[in-house]
Amino acid sequence: MKGIIFDFNGTMFMDSDLHEAAWLHLIQKYSENQMTADDILKNIHGKTNDVILRHFISAELADDQVEKLADEKEAYYRKLVLASPGHNEFTKGLKDVLDYAKKEQIPMTIASASPRVNIDFYFDYxxxxxxxxxxxxxxxxGEFPGKPAPDIFLVAAKKIALDPKNCLVVEDSYSGLQAAQNAEIGTIVAIDPFGKNQSVFTAEGLAQDGIIQNSTTFIPTYLK
Known part of the structure; x- marks a missing residue:
């Protein structure tokens, strides 16, 4: 392992519950479709907004409708973040990981299905x-297909000038772990803070290098 690619939501920042709440709000507002636990695992987390909207609301949505609805969802989500005192810091142990990687000059980046407006928000927040x-x-x-296609991790590896086989990916989502495998990432670590998805990840061989609950043991396990 020579470099690290982090997913962001539900990986670096434990906000999965807020994304789920924002999507539930939007889907109930514009559709009669239901969002099941399996949908949350396989059709929400890790997916891009256009894919989610066309799955749950209408496959016939025009691009401008998708953009408008996605903006509404993300604005509602960011409002939830700012109103929640329990969502104002990194995943437990992650800051130590980031500090260590910076000190050791380990190349690292973030590969997220989030839109740019959210990335700007996270850089500030x-x-x-x-x-x-x-x-x-x-x-x-929108320039390349979202997870589970491998593109996002291939682009991320190129951004830090590494072969995918020399990268470690940390992911929390079903589709994200599939994407990492499809990109032939060398080391793939799943994060599952509440143990909700461990059985699925294990059964489908999606967490080939381990499942962690937080980042407190990340340095001795993966970086030394």
Missing amino acids: LKLGDWFDYDKIVYHT
Whole structure:
């Protein structure tokens, strides 16, 4: 392992519950479709907004409708973040990991299905610029297919000038772990803070290098 690619939501920042709440709010407002636990695992987390909206609301949505609805969802989500005192810091142990990687000059970046507006929000809210080069962050632009396609991790590896086989990916989502495998990432670590998805990840061989609950043991396990 020579470099690290982090997913962001539910990995670096434990906000999965807020994304789920924001999607539930939007889907109930514009559709009669239901969002099951399996949907949350396989059709929400890790997916891009256009894919989610066309799955749950209408496959016939025009691009401008998708953009408008996605903006509404993300604005509602950011409002939830700011109103929640329990969502104002990194995953437990992660700051130590970031500090260590920076000190050891380990190349690292973020590969997220989030849109740019959210990345800008995170850079301000969590001071990501202390550890990450903004220009090396990969986020959803519509220029390549989202997870589980491998593209996002291939682009991220290229941004830190590494072969995917020399990268470690940390992911929390079903589709994200599939994407990492499809990109032939060398080391793939799943994070599952509440143990909800461990059985699925294990059964489907998606967490080939381990499942962690937080980042407190990450340095001795993966970086030394």
